[in-house]
Amino acid sequence: MLITHLNVRTSYSLLSSLITLENYLSFAKKNNLKNLAICDNNMFGVYEFHTLCQKNNIKPIVGLNVNLIYNNQSYNLNLFAVNQKGYFNLVEISSTIMANNEKINKIELVDILQYFTTGLKIIVNYTSDNYDQQLFTFLQSKLENPNNLYLGLNNNNLSLLETFQKIIPSDQIIWNNKIQYFTSDNFAAFKMIDAIKTQTLFKDNRLTDNYAWTDVIKDYALYFENITKFIADIEQYSLAKGTVIDNLLQFPTPENISAREYLKALCKKGLEFKKGKMVAQKYLDRLFYELEVINKMGFNDYFLIVWDYVAFAKKNNIYVGPGRGSAAGSLVSYLLDITTIDPLEYNLLFERFLNPERNGLPDIDIDFQDDKREMVVEYLFEKYGVDHVAHIVTFQTIGMKMALRDLSRIFEIPLDEADKMSKAVKIEANFDYDLAMQSNNVLSFFQKKYPQLFLYLKELVGLPRQTGTHAAGVILTNQRLQTIIPIKEGYNGIFQTQYSMNYLEDLGLLKMDLLGLRNLTILHNIIDEVGTGLQQKLAIEKIPLNDEKTFALLAKGDTKGIFQLESPGMTKVLIEMQPDKLEDIVATSSLYRPGPQENIPLFIQRKKKQAPITYLDQRLGDILAPTYGIIVYQEQVMLIAQLVANFSLAKADVLRRAMGKKDATIMNEMQTEFMQEAVKNNYTLTIAQEIWNLIAKFAAYGFNRSHAVAYSLLGYQMAYLKANYPSQFLASLLSNVIGDEVKTTDYLALARQNNLKIVAPAINFPADRYRTVGANIHLPLLVIKQIGYAFFNKILVEFNTNGPFKDIYDLFIRLYKKGLNRKTYEMLVFSGALDCFKLSRTTMFNNYQTIVNYLELIKVEEQRESLIVDQTLAEQPTLVNVPDDEVFIIEKEYECLGFYLSNHPLKYIREKEGYQNKTTLIKNVTLAQGTTNLLITIRRIRVISDKNNKQMAFLDCYDESGEISLTAFAGTYQDHHEALQEGNILLVNIRLGTYQDKINGIINRIKLIGKQGE
Known part of the structure; x- marks a missing residue:
């Protein structure tokens, strides 16, 4: 029979234990353990552990491992709470350490001594290197009950047993080996997490197999028995302190x-x-x-x-x-x-x-x-x-993707292979080893190639790795x-x-x-832009809620960028709904969810008077008329219970909650009262039962109307701004996605569809976000790669202090010592930011060294962040203007910005090769075409095995107008897999279809045109 250990680290001792709380409880049940201890170097898992133990009729022993300093010497102690007073002493001790010394996890004894005196059992874990009886004697003098002080015997200090026996009774010497995994079979996996933690290679790890639960040395049975006595003194107590x-x-x-x-x-x-x-x-x-x-x-x-x-x-x-x-x-x-x-x-x-x-x-x-x-x-x-x-606090746990990367590093597996393995794990399988491995050819291949990597992978998935911060929650x-x-x-x-x-x-x-x-930031920026650009003070809370332009925009499905309304499915419902009041938006956002969706067609038919509005009982009319006789909101369930059965709204909410959670006990109790009161209220028993069945069905997925109204109002406000201030709206959307090249491309395409002109970034229009001038949207300098905030701020200060940059020489004189170097200059040139100097981009870039040499000639003095020059010392060199090659400029512009701006390679190829009349732009594709030709670039490709275990592919593709998903079945993929690569430009013939309300296509024929950037 296994004993209970005290000095147990759980996985909350981050990357220092394989013992998760779930596995800990399973281990205890399997081995009939009635007491369990936790003794991490923090208290992250204490409440969860305490709760799990109580639910499983196991006595929880709450401890804390502490490294403290006494007389300039470091010691390790285990502190265990005897009662609630002791628990809150642990809370104070852990807080003092973690709030001030979390990284080193050590503290001077004097700083926490006041919490040692009562409510704790203390185990001192001496080593042969740090044995000093002074600490033990000092602690004995401070404790109210010196019998609560123990010496810990473990695998690493057995040589001290004879010394211990001379200074303390044998019943205060206790077996206290540190436990970090259950059996020696777990040791290899333990070495792996230690290598991850210490950022070492697995082959260099020198740990010994010394921390397993099942390793028991029979010669020291007396000191195992002392654990039982130790545990017997510990009380059961609550961890809560007040309401x-x-x-x-x-x-x-x-x-x-x-x-x-x-x-x-x-x-x-x-x-x-x-x-x-x-x-x-x-x-x-x-x-x-x-x-x-x-x-x-x-x-x-x-x-x-x-x-x-x-x-x-x-x-x-x-x-x-x-x-x-x-x-x-x-x-x-x-x-x-x-x-x-x-x-x-x-x-x-x-x-x-x-x-x-x-x-x-x-x-x-x-x-x-x-x-x-x-x-x-x-x-x-x-x-x-x-x-x-x-x-x-939050805890980031190790998923398959992260584990594969970590293990690849400690086993020295090439980075590109680690990347392939990580990418092969589907998002939905990231925390499920078996699901991730299922029918995964990539992982199966690498499992055979690197068996040692996969052997213990399952044990690492789900372990906490590090702490984070909850995005919203605050405690006061x-x-x-x-x-x-x-x-x-x-x-x-x-x-x-x-x-x-x-x-x-x-x-x-x-x-x-x-x-x-994020949408509130966008909204704020739009209103600021309206104020500065149009000199209009716009109060968003006072906009009309019956604006025709707004509802026309929603009715035609122009919803991209609008809060909660831009998904394809929601857009489709709005087009069918043809909303003309805020309540239509409220209903749409409430119905467009699993379950209620089945009522959308009937709702729309009744709204358009294409179907009659009916009620189980006419007396429900006032409650259900706004939603055409259909229960949409939780509040309607409550109002019906109030109307039919005279329930107070508070009791109706209890009923609504019980129905939503399918709490049979409460529902059975309340159904009897509901039926009795409904009959008293002149409803027939049959109608009362039908009403009960109706609200029971809808309570399970009725939406919170309060939330729906509030968020629909925000969605309406965004739609109003888009309909009435399109350039400011798009500029704000774009500002919010700087760095996200995919969304930037989408929003720029949307801006062009709205006949807005996109203006390249300009050195003499220095902005940190997209700005509007009339129907023009100006790109900020910060969108250019390599132009960070530090350099941008120097440009801005120089511009605001000394005015616009007059020419290329003036630019260098004023910025050369302030962040302008070959790389940043290249980015400014090919992004179009220096086009105001009326030289070709090729000319400006090719003459970088010429201009730098000129600076050296006119330099009088060089200070830390500026040049003092005398332009009379040398004549400015004449720059010969060399024409730009359009294809080269397009690709360099893409390199600098991450998206195409002045032109698009597909548009260029389409015009040069005469494909205009032979291909369809993605934005113009309709199902009615049946089949069509597209000129596209592959953005992403996902290869899978079909039911016949043959490879096929799903492709995300784009052209200058939009995106589309295409499928290459096994035959097509086998014939053209070399052409089907990310970045390749293809001419494809496709058969059109739909998936999740979006048009997609199946590839019939393929012609490789080239590769992006070539």
């Missing part, structure tokens, strides 16, 4: 008035501002009700905290979304300007957001423009202090963070939690999501 309300930060109200009264005053002020002094009674009633619920549930401070940081953002010109999630259903949120959706106007329900009958937590997620989100987090940090604000606490949860070093001086987001609510912490949304 969410206990731990929630208290908002600092002015003049110390109560949070309740301050919130009430702000709401009254907001109501008067938004609705005037004569307010409809329904608003007063709703406000009173919401404030009562918020106060009863203890969330006054929460609303004030959110109100405050949203107000900060808006005061500082940081764009905030109109709302997100169920929070848009709250009138209080609207009056505080947290959301901009009037919930009464849109029939949104507060109970869907905050329900007193199920004691849910408020969840106000806020979208901020993504390039300024961190300013809001920093505001919280400054306002509430370093010990009260934290980001949330009233007490010091480290008195509630373990924390670690973060970035920008802001701590991170050591526990991931899945466990924070259970521990009494409320997560606030501050999300960065």
Whole structure:
């Protein structure tokens, strides 16, 4: 029978153990272990471990491995919590180490000694090199119970046993070997992760097989038995310290008035501002009700905290979304300007957001423009202090792609082969070894070539590799963070939690999501561009919601770049829907999901009066009329339960939630009441049952209307800007994808389709983002490769200080010592940025050395970042203008920008070879053609095996007008596989079809024209 070990590292000791928590529990069950310990050098896995043990009736022993310094000597200790007091001492100790010394993971004993005295059992792991009884004696003098101090015996310090026996009773000498894997069979895989961690080669790794669970030395059985006694003293305890309300930060109200009264005053002020002094009674009633619920549930401070940081953002010109999630259903949120959706106007329900009958937590997620989100987090940090604000940790786990690259490095496999293996893993199989290997010819080939690489690969997949930061979540606490949860070093001086987001609510912490949304940045940039270029001050919240140009744009499917509406499927629905009001967009975004999609045709038919609108019972008409008799929203389920069975909206939300989760217990309990109340309410038993069945079906996939309205409004705003300010819209889209060559190409094509002229970057129009002048969109200098922010800023300062660059010599004189060198000059020349100097690009580039030589002649003095010149010292050389070769210039331009700008090689070939009338542009392809000829370049190719185990290929192709997916079946691929390579230019004949609402094609015939860049 196996013993329980104490000094167990789990995979949360990153790249130092193969023991995942899942495997740990399985191992315990298989070997009938009733106690399990965790003793990592952090507390990342503690809560998850504790929870799993309790669920499986196993006693969890929570420990922490610590490297501390005493009298300038380093020692290793294991600290185990005896009770809850001891656990929170571990939290303080781990936080102190991880928040200040995470990388070296060592700390002076004096810095954490105050947490040693109570609630802990301590094991000192001496080595023969660092044995010094002073540490042991010192700790004995500090502990309230000296019997809680032990000496650890392990495989590496057996020579010290005799010394230990002289200074301490034998029952305080305990077997404490470090455990990092289960059996010796795991040793090779363990060496692999150690080589990855230490960035060494596998062949150079000198580890010995010394850390397996099953390695037990019988001669030391007495010290194994002491583990049982050690464990017996440890209590069962909770890891939570108070509730969410206990731990929630208290908002600092002015003049110390109560949070309740301050919130009430702000709401009254907001109501008067938004609705005037004569307010409809329904608003007063709703406000009173919401404030009562918020106060009863203890969330006054929460609303004030959110109100405050949203107000900060808006005061500082940081764009905030109109709302997100169920929070848009709250009138209080609207009056505080947290959301901009009037919930009464849109029939949104507060109970869907905050329900007193199920004691849910408020969840106000806020979208901020993504390039300024961190300013809001920093505001919280400054306002509430370093010990009260934290980001949330995430863990990056090793997938197949990463594991193959890591193992290739430690086994010295060539980089190009590592790349092929990694690319052969499908995204959906990245964390599933068996799925990744299934029918994968590439991996099968390399498995035979490098068997040692694949032998232990499966053991590495899924291991945590490193920590990251949750993109949105922030924790705010009233007490010091480290008195509630373990924390670690973060970035920008802001701590991170050591526990991931899945466990924070259970521990009494409320997560606030501050999300960065790219579309808000785009929206902000468009409005800025309208303001600077057109001198128009545009208030997005005041645009008309019935703009004909906007709905015409959506109805014709011109949705690229529009938030949530640009997918091919959504575009197709909008074309069929022909929206003419915001509610149509709300319905489209709610229906276009798995499940509800089947109702789209009927919805459209009823909207267009091509099908009758029917109801199970006419009394449902008011609720379902806006959606033509079809249940689309969760709120409609709630309203029907209220209408039919007199359920309160809070109880209706409990029902809606139970139906959505298919909770049979709650549904059975509530169905009886629903039926009884419906009959009392003059519904027949048959109709009541049919209504129950109807809402049960739709509750499972009905959409949150509050979220749909808020996000549809944002989508409408984007569509409005595109319809009314197309050049500013496209310029902002392009600015947001600088560096993404594929999307840049797409958006430039869209700009041209909208008759917008694209102007090359220009040295005398220095911009860091795309700018508009009338119907022209000017490329920024920053889009040019090799032109980074440092050089760009020097160009900008020089331009703003001394005016435009007059000629090529003036450019060199002013910039040569400020970042202008042969490479950056080449990029400026061939991107077109120097065309203003009226010389061919070839002439400018070929005379680089001539101009540099001229600089040397006129140089008077050379300072660190500038030249002092006297142009009278030498005559400017005359540059002979050499004509440009068009094909060469096209390809050099592509090299500099990553996309084609002034011309396109396919357009050039099409015109030169006379293919205009023999081929179709991709953008003009229609299914009605049946077959057609295309002149295309292959962007990506994916080769697979068909059902007959023959190779075929899927190709992503493009021309100067757009993209298309093509398929080469086995016969075609076999005959033309040499031509079917990325970058090749082909003339193809294809048979047209569709897939996922997009036109695609099957290749019939192929002619190789050339290769991109040649």
